Amino acid sequence: MVNPYNQTIVNFASMKELIDYILQFGNLNKQQITLITGKATEKELRKDDYFVEAGKLFDQVVFVLDGILRICYYNNQGDEITKYFVDESHLFANPYKNEPMTEYIQAVTDCKLIVFSQQDWDELSNTIVSWNDIANKIFQKALVEKLDRRSSLVSEDATTRYLTFLEKFPTLVNRVPLSYIASYLGITQQSLSRIRKKVR
Amino acid sequence: MVNPYNQTIVNFASMKELIDYILQFGNLNKQQITLITGKATEKELRKDDYFVEAGKLFDQVVFVLDGILRICYYNNQGDEITKYFVDESHLFANPYKNEPMTEYIQAVTDCKLIVFSQQDWDELSNTIVSWNDIANKIFQKALVEKLDRRSSLVSEDATTRYLTFLEKFPTLVNRVPLSYIASYLGITQQSLSRIRKKVR
DNA sequence: GAAATCGTTTACCATTTGGTAAAAAGTGGT
DNA sequence: ACCACTTTTTACCAAATGGTAAACGATTTC
Numbered sequence: 001m002v003n004p005y006n007q008t009i010v011n012f013a014s015m016k017e018l019i020d021y022i023l024q025f026g027n028l029n030k031q032q033i034t035l036i037t038g039k040a041t042e043k044e045l046r047k048d049d050y051f052v053e054a055g056k057l058f059d060q061v062v063f064v065l066d067g068i069l070r071i072c073y074y075n076n077q078g079d080e081i082t083k084y085f086v087d088e089s090h091l092f093a094n095p096y097k098n099e100p101m102t103e104y105i106q107a108v109t110d111c112k113l114i115v116f117s118q119q120d121w122d123e124l125s126n127t128i129v130s131w132n133d134i135a136n137k138i139f140q141k142a143l144v145e146k147l148d149r150r151s152s153l154v155s156e157d158a159t160t161r162y163l164t165f166l167e168k169f170p171t172l173v174n175r176v177p178l179s180y181i182a183s184y185l186g187i188t189q190q191s192l193s194r195i196r197k198k199v200r
Numbered sequence: 201m202v203n204p205y206n207q208t209i210v211n212f213a214s215m216k217e218l219i220d221y222i223l224q225f226g227n228l229n230k231q232q233i234t235l236i237t238g239k240a241t242e243k244e245l246r247k248d249d250y251f252v253e254a255g256k257l258f259d260q261v262v263f264v265l266d267g268i269l270r271i272c273y274y275n276n277q278g279d280e281i282t283k284y285f286v287d288e289s290h291l292f293a294n295p296y297k298n299e300p301m302t303e304y305i306q307a308v309t310d311c312k313l314i315v316f317s318q319q320d321w322d323e324l325s326n327t328i329v330s331w332n333d334i335a336n337k338i339f340q341k342a343l344v345e346k347l348d349r350r351s352s353l354v355s356e357d358a359t360t361r362y363l364t365f366l367e368k369f370p371t372l373v374n375r376v377p378l379s380y381i382a383s384y385l386g387i388t389q390q391s392l393s394r395i396r397k398k399v400r
Numbered sequence: 401g402a403a404a405t406c407g408t409t410t411a412c413c414a415t416t417t418g419g420t421a422a423a424a425a426g427t428g429g430t
Numbered sequence: 431a432c433c434a435c436t437t438t439t440t441a442c443c444a445a446a447t448g449g450t451a452a453a454c455g456a457t458t459t460c
Contacts, residue, residue: 075352075355075356076356076360077356077357079355081351081354081355083351095340095344096344132332132333132336133332136332136336136340139340140295140336140339140340140343143340143343143344143347144295144296144343146347147343147346147347147350150347150350150351150353150354151281151283151350152275153350153353153354154281154350154353154354154385154386155275155279155281155383155386156275156276156277157277157418157446158446158447160276177406177407177408178407178408178409179407179408183355185354186354186355187447187448188447188448188449189407189408189409190408190409190410190447190448190449191446191447191448193408193409193410194409194410194446194447196408196409197409197410357416357448358416358417377436377437377438378437378438378439379437379438387417387418388417388418388419389437389438389439390417390418390419390438390439390440391416391417391418393438393439393440394416394417394439394440396438396439397439397440401460402459402460403458403459403460404457404458404459404460405456405457405458405459406455406456406457406458407454407455407456407457408453408454408455408456409452409453409454409455410451410452410453410454411450411451411452411453412449412450412451412452413448413449413450414447414448414449414450415446415447415448415449416445416446416447416448417444417445417446417447418443418444418445418446419442419443419444419445420441420442420443420444421440421441421442422439422440422441422442423438423439423440423441424437424438424439424440425436425437425438425439426435426436426437426438427434427435427436427437428433428434428435428436429432429433429434429435430431430432430433430434
């Protein structure tokens, strides 16, 4: 069978992770879980693979089973900026589904993902009455969290930002290149190296 | 009639502003508009009044008819930080309705607001089928915009940040004290004064 | 195992920003 | 018009950060 996107059916254990995640936001019965599972596909990425390139449309909903993604863009000075990371057990969707991506998505480590097309994802509301509510809760919470994190990046000094990053993402530090973390924190890698030395 | 909250029925012209705003996100018929209008109350604030204080619950939905609000908190160093401004024709709701506010809301100028209790706002979904969808679109869009703005605050230098602020909020510069803008941009007011002199 | 590559650290100096303080400009009240 | 008060600007110096480059360490490749 031809499979140009390297996508496979999702196995039971993987799917359970996603379902457990969704169940935090609302109840689902067995039948509804089967409906969701039926639309899910699995996708693997190698370290440094680009999952989505800037300029292209991206209308999928992605759950990270294993690995770390980063969402990036280039700022006014042409520096590559990591806007945020998406790590294990987090959902990601593009808020601007109908516009070409201004950002690109890259695998920081090898990744295992569960992927839905936006259409499949949305169609679940036809058969699961609470689906829109659940989906909105999920993405709203994610947005609020991202906003809070970025707010603290603006109002704190570089050292505090790094320490907060360590608290919020304790599992990322040793798996993500320092330069990515630096650009996420809004400082140069030299500054971050200096800070790291100071706080160690 | 006792009116401890200084709230009044909303007049027609004011209500039209809000309805026009909501209609960007979905259709409403006359009857539905009447339902919404019936739940709205008007509230006025004087410059520097605190609308919501930190530590208290806040479960209202607020539309700014006139004036500017700012949402603030204190950072680790004890500095007062303006997290964002809410100006004319924008809706604001607390994403953490069930938790005491960590931020406070202050009137930067005299303000005229339309206010809904969260309960009234939510109850509209009982009579307007598309209400949840409309409301989610409104707040999701607001969150995404705020996130994009804050992202550029992290990745650009102070001068670029100020110029971007001028572009995004051309009507705010002359109505908001420089110190508020500085804390929003993540710099001291001296730095902002210097930048302002440079770019003028 | 040597060479090449990549990521990180260090060093140097220029630039930017912060902190404290004082002066200047603007605002409101009497 | 005057005073008191707030906001903004300016100045000075200290501290933090950026830019360029080189050195170091770890990993990969042949």
